[in-house]
Amino acid sequence: MVPPPITASSSSSALDVLPSRLRRTTGDPKLPAGLLRTRPAQLLKAIKEEQGCPPGKEVHEVDEMLVFYSETELQACVHGPLLASQLDRVDAIPFTYEQLAVLKIKLDKTYPQGYPEDVVQRLGSLFLMVTPDDINKWDVKSSETLKALLRVSRGQSGRAQVAALITRYAAGGAQINEGTLAMVATLSPASLCLFSPEQLRLLQPHILWEVESGALEDCPLLQMKVLYSKAYVAFQNITGPSYFGRIRPYLGGVTTEHLRSLSRRNISMDITTFKELRKESVQPLTVAEVKALLGPHVVDLKAEERNSPVWDWIVGQRQEDLDSLGLGLQGGIPNGYLLVALGAQGGRG
Template sequence: MRGCGCTPHPCIPTGVSRFQDWFLMASQRSRPLPGYHGPPTYGSLLLLLVEKVCQPGRKPQRLDENVVLYQEWELDACVDAALLEASMDRVNELPFTYQQLRIFKCKLDQLYPLGYPESLIGHLGYFFLEMTPEDIHKWNVTSLQVVKSLLIISKGREMDEQVAMLVKRYVAGGGHLDPDTVQDLATFLPIYVCSLSPELLGHVQESVIWKIMPQHLVGCSLQQKDALYLKARQAFQHLNGSEYLLKIQPYLDRASTEDLRDLIGRNLTVNVTTLKLLQPAAVKPLTVLEMQRLLGPNLPELKAETGASPIREWIISKPQSDLDKLGLGIQGGIPNGYLDLHIPD
């Protein structure tokens, strides 16, 4: 029988020198090894190490308190993965150690190398806490009830990445979260936000918006960013100038012209790096004076980025005479005496 092989048994060594040490320790035990009579010999210990076979009468037909007393190598050798799958309720009820649970997980991983079926996922219970994001990535979850039950189990247990992957797999399979479930997600780090539809993002609590970091927005669509930007403006509207800018900055790539003018009206300035993230359609209508006020002390940085969007689009839409007033030597504006005839797309 092939052992689980997830991690070496803590009582069975993996090297020759360690095996010799283990033999000296084991040879002093008064109780015979399972399946052997008399004190352990070097040969019997080596055979046990190599074979790890289940001894007669030790293969359980059901999970009960006796199995809890099995040594880890016995669990590996004697407990069948199909029995575990059929007995997940007992796995959660009985006081198995973390090491024993890892052996059980390894057996189930071997039974389902391509990912657990939903029939098993729905019965994992607290065994879900043993899962990694990589495990969950293999799953096909279609039941909202399963998602909800696993969210309840995960609360307060540092399962943010696992929960994010669970939501991602559910949505990727065509599942639709409801507003109540979105509310339940509020207790986890918002790694999951890019998995929610723009409509559901409207139900996200403001407390979640406060926890969002720039890296959490990577992978969001423009529609998702639009929804999050509206939520962020609402959540941060009562902050003072510098605090507001700090919190709203990750969302500014979805700001409108009026939003930028609002920043100008609040005497808030951005650097050219942030300017380059803005939508050309939002930046282009700004006057030269408004651009000067938006950049503030960062205005000299504009000269080195005249070829970057949206700065390029802004420059070619402005009279050269207005650009000259900046004193930066920026060229490319509308020559004096010409009109900018804007033709709608």
Template sequence: MGINNHLKQGGIKNPEEPIEQTIFTRIWICIVDGQSLKALGSSVAGLSSSILERVPPKAVLDAVKDPSFAKQLENVSPTLKIVLVQKLMAAVDPLSDLVKYVPNELVPYIPKAVLAPGSEFNIEDLNSKPWTPIQAAMFFDDVIKKVSSYSSLSPHVLSGFTCAVANSLDTEKSQQLAKAMKQKNVKLSEEQLSCLAKMVTAGGIPKDLNDYPKELLLVLSPSDYAVIGSCKEYISRIGEANIDVLQKGSPQRTQLLLEALSCLNISGPILSKENAHILGHLVCDLNANYIAVSGGNFLEQLNQCQSFSAEQVQAIQALLGSGNTHYGPPEKWSSSTLKKLSGLLPVLDHSILKKIPRDVFTPWLRLFLHTSHLPRKQLASVVESLQSSRRKRASACPADKTVTEEVIGDELMPLDYTPEELRVCLTGQVLTDNLGVLMQYAFTDEQLAVIKQNLDEMYPRGYPESVVRNLGSLFPIITLDDIKKWKITSPDTLAALLENQPDNNLATIIIKQYTNSGGPLNALALDAIGSRYICLLDVDQLKKINEVAIRDADKLDPSNCSQTTKDILYPQAKRAFSDRHNQFPDYYNLIKPYLGGAPGEDLRALSKDGVNMDIYTFMGLRNDSVLELTPDSVKGLMGMNLKDLKSQENNSPLKEWIRRQRQSELDPLGLTGGLPNGYINITPRINVPPETSAAPLTTNVHALQVFSAFLLTLLLTFFLS
């Protein structure tokens, strides 16, 4: 009997029993080669990680070489993708063949630690894969040394640029790299842009600055641009850039808008279409007064904004609801109108949506859902606005509301069922068999409550893992009491639950349920926990993490965690990457997220490698470790980012460090607030406990230094008199 026949006959016989125990444990022994694995087709998504881990590595390698099977991996869970990558790593020899054979669907799940040194990989193979910036950073330095033209590199490879490679590029090469990034439309972060801007302007503002990525201007000023153009040209190019690189409401972004309004001589809320066109994406930061008075002149630009404040939302609703725009009242909107306003759909309220002709809106919405990336919650609010307010209790499912396979496949199913109809029609095995698909749809909170009630009635003692893994949009109405009834034994379930982004209290309970059930904190679990929840782990849980798990995990950044967490994880990370300790910048890229727990001696060692540490990483270092650094060590760590220290000189730990240094040694660093020349710096050797703030200690030490200098002055005065 074929594998798929096993699956077709393997429905859930006992609803209390996890699916992998009722189906896949019966057929995993059939997967002995690539052919039998390929035979699963789309059913591979139903495997658990524990079952997949038993499949021979060569079977996985043979299967992924088939493009049709590789395509099926798009719908596989992240946990299964990680296991598949582990199987491929075990199957290929040499490891460089991994890049050649891994399908695009699995590329983002390759551990970054195995991607260095980049010299081992074929550049054509690297160019053909969709790398994340963190992955590409591992081989970027080696790759740019091997190519004659940076334009020959793919956008994904170029996205791996970091400040750590700055020392290997002179100004001319940096400018060539920046031009290649614009040509390939590479998406860069604020940190990358800040570093690149310093590199390309090291010899002054280049005359051909317009040939570089527009986003570079976000970290430059109008005075910088004045060398090659007017402030109006500067603002126009800023308006075309992706301003969301800067956080909305940040000082930098607020200053950009103020400079733009000043340049265009805009002092009130009246904004012409011409100026709105020049401002471009900057209109996203205009306050509600501008929208109320002049919003009709820049609706097209507002349609491109990623987010709005509550005041902006109210102003947009009032403007569109009034009908006083060139689109007219909502009653007159057509499908082309909806297409032009699609970016504003999440802010349209019930009073507007109910006025749009239903025979126009529903067909358009069906098409929109196929291309939309709107969060389910926002789409659910649209569905809620379109539903009838009339409710009729039903004792049985109406004949025309039977939930068929065709109904399940319709993304607009929530529009066609009232909560009461879902209560009587979406039950039993129809619900459990299709829960994973249904929970991707835009059901309203009231509809979700009914679906949860049906599940509660089916599983009064708690949901089985096969249901828990597919809760999806139901999760926001899950309670602590619900979670306490569950058994969370597999990384698959842990990942599925945390993917719903529960609040910290619920996430803590979920992780404890997993570890208390004997779940290991291996790479699969750590990737499920990720940077968002790693800070929630207690000391006992943290000590269960070994260096192998850290080496193979790819989504951990504990830089925002407590000092205790950082102190525990740093030594483990150092051991995990010890084989790269002498490979720069590979080691720095790997250890960087953990440096908040590094002792002073390790930071001094890094300062000799020219790492060009960014200011955010520096300010996250241990207070006592920073206090051990000399000015030369700080200069070595920061490199080309040294001037960024000035913006943080009044904040810890930099403020305390400055107070301990001679001002003459701080002058080359552009910092003030150190000891006046002639004062003696007495620095007693004191061990600071990790969790103890360095501020009181530093104050006492500073006082001791000043008092010592005072005594010396008295003695000199006595002997000279």
């Protein structure tokens, strides 16, 4: 069999159409669970039986004729080393999920201790079929490998694979620098949350202009604190609603001092956003600062006065200051009382 010429443009086009082609074939876009629900009996039989290759079906090149092979024939006729040497042709061929699963198993048997990096870099769509356990066997140190696989997974249901890949990359001694972080921010922005706070400090603030709003909202607190500091610098030269729209996704990491700064920027924070702030950041704010922060939305405090963080903030304010808002907020420190901060008590042995 003589394979058709493969060019950069044709490979790119194949990558674009492959996921939808496969979804039409199986009716389930989820990998690999959807695959195993489609035709498990036939697939497992093909894997298990290891039948000999039928006469005339021997495979000497990876080309489009393989789409006409059954899973059993692929299992028997495709040799793992041949597949590994021609992996970059796979994405140009409209294989079904079941066929791709067989090809993945061929690679597993060829490299039982984990794929070498030159194979990993050329996995293409097969990356969406590997498991985190597979990835944990890899030794990924090249930023080009990371880039290739992030491109494949972009827009696809491969979050578990991406998380395992980045964790493996970061833990394997690869150099994490501002270029690495910029690449991840472009191809898989939510994956920035997987880096340590120390690594995220290398991120250049201007990169956040390219990150889709909300992509980083689920970051852990320590990472979000670093990202907020980056966003604060990145967007400092815009004002009003535009500024608030940009900074809002990062407010999970905002400090009290930055909330005070925001209160002077006339942003009119809505109560929904205010409710999502950490109470530790909100509690030290004065009544005047919260009024300035919320602007016309300050009236919405009444509906939330028994909910955190509003209640946590109320109980630390003087009642007379709360009364100045004219909202009927109750629960503050009674007039004439002093709030005394008690020293930390010794812990139990």
